[in-house]
Amino acid sequence: xxxxxxxxxxxxxxxxxxxxxxxxxxxxxxxxxxxxxxxxxxxxxxxxxxxxxxxxxxxxxxxxxxxxxxxxxxxxxxxxxxxxxxxxxxxxxxxxxxxxxxxxxxxxxxxxxxxxxxxxxxxxxxxxxxxxxxxxxxxxxxxxxxxxxxxxxxxxxxxxxxxxxxxxxxxxxxxxxxxxxxxxxxxxxxxxxxxxxxxxxxxxxxxxxxxxxxxxxxxxxxxxxxxxxxxxxxxxxxxx
Amino acid sequence: xxxxxxxxxxxxxxxxxxxxxxxxxxxxxxxxxxxxxxxxxxxxxxxxxxxxxxxxxxxxxxxxxxxxxxxxxxxxxxxxxxxxxxxxxxxxxxxxxxxxxxxxxxxxxxxxxxxxxxxxxxxxxxxxxxxxxxxxxxxxxxxxxxxxxxxxxxxxxxxxxxxxxxxxxxxxxxxxxxxxxxxxxxxxxxxxxxxxxxxxxxxxxxxxxx
Numbered sequence: 355x356x357x358x359x360x361x362x363x364x365x366x367x368x369x370x371x372x373x374x375x376x377x378x379x380x381x382x383x384x385x386x387x388x389x390x391x392x393x394x395x396x397x398x399x400x401x402x403x404x405x406x407x408x409x410x411x412x413x414x415x416x417x418x419x420x421x422x423x424x425x426x427x428x429x430x431x432x433x434x435x436x437x438x439x440x441x442x443x444x445x446x447x448x449x450x451x452x453x454x455x456x457x458x459x460x461x462x463x464x465x466x467x468x469x470x471x472x473x474x475x476x477x478x479x480x481x482x483x484x485x486x487x488x489x490x491x492x493x494x495x496x497x498x499x500x501x502x503x504x505x506x507x508x509x510x511x512x513x514x515x516x517x518x519x520x521x522x523x524x525x526x527x528x529x530x531x532x533x534x535x536x537x538x539x540x541x542x543x544x545x546x547x548x549x550x551x552x553x554x555x556x557x558x559x560x561x562x563x564x565x566x567x568x569x570x571x572x573x574x575x576x577x578x579x580x581x582x583x584x585x586x587x588x589x590x591x592x593x594x
Numbered sequence: 595x596x597x598x599x600x601x602x603x604x605x606x607x608x609x610x611x612x613x614x615x616x617x618x619x620x621x622x623x624x625x626x627x628x629x630x631x632x633x634x635x636x637x638x639x640x641x642x643x644x645x646x647x648x649x650x651x652x653x654x655x656x657x658x659x660x661x662x663x664x665x666x667x668x669x670x671x672x673x674x675x676x677x678x679x680x681x682x683x684x685x686x687x688x689x690x691x692x693x694x695x696x697x698x699x700x701x702x703x704x705x706x707x708x709x710x711x712x713x714x715x716x717x718x719x720x721x722x723x724x725x726x727x728x729x730x731x732x733x734x735x736x737x738x739x740x741x742x743x744x745x746x747x748x749x750x751x752x753x754x755x756x757x758x759x760x761x762x763x764x765x766x767x768x769x770x771x772x773x774x775x776x777x778x779x780x781x782x783x784x785x786x787x788x789x790x791x792x793x794x795x796x797x798x799x800x801x802x803x804x
Contacts, residue, residue, distance in 0.1 A: 398762055541726070560754035561747060564718035571708070579708055581715045 359422075360521050360552040361387040361410055366419030368405050368575070379405040380416070380575040387554060389520065392547045394555045394563035397572035403556045404525060406572065410554060411444050411523045412436050423521060441470050445514025445522045447543075449529035451506040453498040453513075459485060459505075460494040463513045472517070484512035487549075488542045504535035508542055515546050522546065522553040528562055540565045597629065597637050599673040602646060602662060606670045609650050611657035612638060624739020626746075641666070688753070692760060699773035703764055711757045718750045 368380040380402045387393050395403050408414040409421055412428050421428040424443050431439065446452075453462045464481035468474065485494060488508040498506050507527060514522045524543065528536030540555075544565050547553050555566060563569045569581040604610065604618045612634045619629055638660055641647040646666035650659040662670070688710060695706045725743045764772070 398758065544726075558758075559751070560715055560718055561722075561751040563715060564722040564747070566719070569715050569719075571711075579712060581712045581719070 358388045359386040360389055360424055361385070361554070362420070362422040363406075363410065364420040364422070366406075366409060366416045366421065368402075368409065368414070369417045378575050380409070383419070383575075383577055385570065385577070387521070387552045389550055389552050390547060391568070392544060392553045392555060392566045394557055394566035394569045395572060396558065396560070396563050396569055398558075401572040402575040403572055405575075407523050407525055407554060407556050410521075411446060412440055438470075441466050442517070443519055443521055445511075445516075445519045447507070447510050447514050447522060447524040447527045449526040451498070451503075451510050451530075453506055453509055455498050458495045458497055459490060459501065459509045459512075462498070462509055463516050466513065467517045470517070477517075480517050481512070484516040485509065487515075487546070488512050502535070503531050504538055507531060507535075507539045511539070511542055511546065515551055520551045522551055524553060525556045526558070527555070528557070528559070533561075536562065596673070597633065598641060599670065601634065601637055602641065602666050603670050603673065605647060605660060605662040606667060609659040609661045611653075611659050614657070615660075621735050622738050624735070624742055626739065626742045696764060696772050697774040699775065704761060707757050707761045711754055714750050714754050714757070718747060718754070721747045721750065 363383055363385040366380055366383040366385075367378065370377045370379060383402075383406060385393070385406075395406060397403050405414065409416050410423075412421070412423070412431075415429070423439060426435075426439060426443075428436065428439070453459075454465070457465065460478065460481045463484050464472075464474075464477040467477035467480055472480070482491075482494060485491060488511055490505060490508055490512065493501060493505060493509075496505075498509070501509065507530075510527075511522070514524075522543065527543070528539055531539060540562055543553060543555070555562065557563050567582070570577055571579040571581075600619060601615055604615060604622075610618060612631055615638075616629055616631055616634050638647060642649065642660070644665075646663055646669055647660045648663055650661040652658050692703065692706060695701050695703045721743055725740050725747070
């Protein structure tokens with residue numbers, strides 16, 4: 355799997371504080387996410403899920419260990435290189451969408467590309483492709499307030515993958531959605547991963563984690579178990 | 595499951611013969627609960643005995659059509675308008691296993707929980723995959739089938755949520771406060787007298803005595 359790994363965490367630990375009062379948020383976490391793979395992270399509150407996601411996205415530095423995104427070691431990257439990496443390789447999807455209300459759906463999606471110096475025409479084409487891929491071809495010029503929660507989250511997914519970014523980091527992306535809409539959003543995420551992206555989905559809902567190829571369980575900052583999708587016999591009779 | 599009422603509800607749409615009923619049942623439930631033809635004919639016999647269906651015409655191939663009676667229609671209305679009653683108490687093996695495991699000194703309940711959670715999640719993944727393998731999930735037959743799969747998905751999810759909840763509750767208590775050694779007091783014969791817990795808990799029927 356290593357050859358195709360888009361994200362690798364090697365021996366990642368995160369400690370807050372020093373000495374006797376120090377708290378270990380993550381301890382010796384090893385994790386790889388390959389192209390075409392969706393990995394769900396589950397665990398109780400305080401188990402380290404969000405810390406892991408922040409570290410994977412270069413938003414926080416681990417106390418020890420290595421984070422490697424598309425072959426690039428984050429520990430040796432300069433702040434400028436990190437910013438570039440976040441803009442070009444990583445896409446974040448949050449529970450509360452985080453769209454800019456004064457920009458249209460298309461402008462929200464193209465913003466990272468324009469910040470990255472892409473010509474407006476190129477950025478718009480990529481933005482339209484990304485929005486079409488999440489079935490929002492008819493909403494290019496709608497503002498977030500005019501979109502439903504599910505549509506806003508699909509815009510956020512389009513923004514996360516626009517311009518060929520291949521690592522999606524999603525933190526409870528369905529938390530603010532009803533169950534049917536949440537399912538649609540996860541289906542979109544799954545489709546993007548099947549098309550060649552890699553993704554980490556942090557969730558506390560088993561039904562959502564079930565979309566993943568692998569489910570990783572965190573307890574007290576350690577990976578304690580893992581459930582794979584393959585190798586399980588059919589449990590539902592799908593034939594007559 | 596109520597085979598009787600399900601078949602009656604289908605017959606309410608028009609007369610059917612036995613094999614046809616099986617086909618109609620399957621395409622409405624996505625074959626998630628296979629019925630054999632023998633079961634169908636046995637049920638039809640009982641329905642006829644109870645005056646809820648009557649034998650109608652026989653076609654050229656020898657198929658005997660069954661028709662619903664007025665009493666049968668009333669039964670269907672009553673079934674559809676009443677909630678499904680579930681048995682009180684629990685015979686759920688997992689609930690009993692965890693309750694026991696929590697009181698056994700030297701047993702790591704967290705591991706027992708995790709083993710179950712892993713299995714439940716694998717089942718959820720498989721259900722999810724089956725649900726989305728369908729070509730047109732919004733077609734009437736696919737939809738009927740996926741509604742049944744949804745019920746399994748939500749049941750599996752509920753189990754995982756309960757496991758999470760149990761794990762967190764147990765985590766709040768030091769291990770030794772839960773362990774129960776074998777009691778040195780010999781129990782008296784018969785049911786325990788007015789044990790508080792027994793009065794509060796929904797009665798668990800003594801299936802073991804059967």
